[in-house]
Amino acid sequence: MADKFDFPQDLVDTQAQLHAVRADLSALYKSLPWSVEPLQGWTHTKEDGRYYESKRPDSPGWTDEEKQQVNSLRARQMEIVMHILAHPFWASCEDPVTARTALKHVVPSDTAKP
Numbered sequence: 001m002a003d004k005f006d007f008p009q010d011l012v013d014t015q016a017q018l019h020a021v022r023a024d025l026s027a028l029y030k031s032l033p034w035s036v037e038p039l040q041g042w043t044h045t046k047e048d049g050r051y052y053e054s055k056r057p058d059s060p061g062w063t064d065e066e067k068q069q070v071n072s073l074r075a076r077q078m079e080i081v082m083h084i085l086a087h088p089f090w091a092s093c094e095d096p097v098t099a100r101t102a103l104k105h106v107v108p109s110d111t112a113k114p
Contacts, residue, residue: 005099007106011087016108018080025073032066035059 038061044050062070084103090096 005093005102007099007103008087008089011084011089011103012106012108014080014083014087015103015106018077018084021073021077021080025070025077028066028069028073032062032070033059035061036067037061 034056037059039059041056041058043055045053090099093099
């Protein structure tokens with residue numbers, strides 16, 4: 001489907017940056033404690049009347065540095081998204097919805113860095 005559209009290289013590079021930032025943000029979330037604020041963990045069992053069993057350890061919460069990392073990546077993600085949405089290419093495109101979907105799957109020849 002991406003072959004159907006002649007995306008400008010800067011738009012493809014920006015989309016690659018978006019993929020990279022989202023991957024960084026996902027990896028960061030996976031490395032952080034489950035709760036932003038310090039909270040006690042729990043163990044719920046079916047014997048306690050729960051529908052399913054669940055378990056969480058105590059969460060120390062996120063440090064100020066971790067919060068800043070998340071906020072920085074979220075802000076960068078928003079900047080990139082706004083750049084993609086405001087790109088002049090969309091004004092010249094007959095089917096911008098299909099083109100936007102196709103752009104998400106374009107693999108750039110040279111991976112861009114955020």
